[in-house]
Amino acid sequence: MQSLFFAHVTKDVLEDICVHKIERQHSKGETIIQQGDPIKEFIYLKSGLVKLIRTTSENKDQIISFSKPFDFVSVFSVFSSEYYNYSVIAIDDSITCILDLEEVKRHALNNGHFAMDLMYRMSTATDHIIIDNMEIRKKQLKGRIAHILLYFARNIYKANNFELPVSRREIAEYIGMTVENVIRTLSEFRKDGLIKIYGKEILILNEKFLEEVSEHG
Amino acid sequence: MQSLFFAHVTKDVLEDICVHKIERQHSKGETIIQQGDPIKEFIYLKSGLVKLIRTTSENKDQIISFSKPFDFVSVFSVFSSEYYNYSVIAIDDSITCILDLEEVKRHALNNGHFAMDLMYRMSTATDHIIIDNMEIRKKQLKGRIAHILLYFARNIYKANNFELPVSRREIAEYIGMTVENVIRTLSEFRKDGLIKIYGKEILILNEKFLEEVSEHG
DNA sequence: CGCGGCTTTGATGTTCATCAAGTAAAGTGG
């Protein structure tokens, strides 16, 4: 396993933790964690891409965040709740690594470095979720669309052309607007020469200006 | 110190941690933590009420959350960042308790129970922030106002009449709407007999219906 | 007293959701 994963934990400790590691395959669309399930495992993403979602009382889905490889999938609640209050769904074919939660806890109890690394990782993850949500909240439609395009280009694919891993609906569920307006805005960006669109293929033509839109509407 | 504070830590360990505890007085409006400051201390709230805010690039304030006594004030970023990416401001006269961050980290390193308790507390706090933000995002104006009224009534004051600790502007900054619309909605609730308003004094007359509005607009 | 901040109300315009309707794409069963 990666020394990337836990910076200050020695190899043998890590191996000890991962003795009972299980890998699980998930195909696109599959539910990895179901909101309401008891939290018994500690899960991280090895490959693929997943979304964390919440189903509201009106049965609408809200996307909380996306996770890429080596992010924890059990990001939050794991150490503070008995049940998941969110679902995790694969948006690409994915592989997760699963550790027994009690075992992870036991190790954290006995190994301060492991505990601290864990804390660091969890804290980083939740920080990003919070800050990102605040960022999205302050923007309006165009800014939000620009934001998510730049997010995929920079954080996920590190390229200016990429295949959108999410549907228009999912974008809408992430930024908190309607599908129609997501589409309208994408079309507008296309007409304005900011991006090219071929179905799910996106090519960012004018990153500077997209950045501008993301910042100041 | 409270055994409330850390459930699984023995008294002498706790006393050891708190040897260098400093208490600090803050009067209403005072800045306790300034966004951008280096994180050197671990802070929790002993009495009073504070708000966590973020100043956006357009110099507008967004309120991330409120914290009540025995909440950590250094809620997030403490274990994942060198600098605060939010400010903390007293909205009532408050007393904070300040521990040296390095010392807290050292204890977490050496005492698994302490580390786990810390993790639990941090995780609980960030969970609430995330879930609350998602809740607010899915509602519209009326629902958001109802939500915050119930929040103060239930979580902070545990009573149906209370003095609003925040200005209309601050409510606006929390729910992400304008001051004018906050006021208009409060007036509407008053006219509809849901609440009474005398300046900052709020009396909730029809909690059931307010709940209804919070849930379904 | 007068100034600045907080509150309130009204009028107007912008942003966005909703509804409707149609095309394209993708899965499904015979």
Added chain:
DNA sequence: CCACTTTACTTGATGAACATCAAAGCCGCG
């Protein structure tokens, strides 16, 4: 493999929700 159904995508028209602008009252404070 084709007809069939469903799901995703797209555009336009309309109305609702909300921001913005303007103006005035209130209150605490130097």
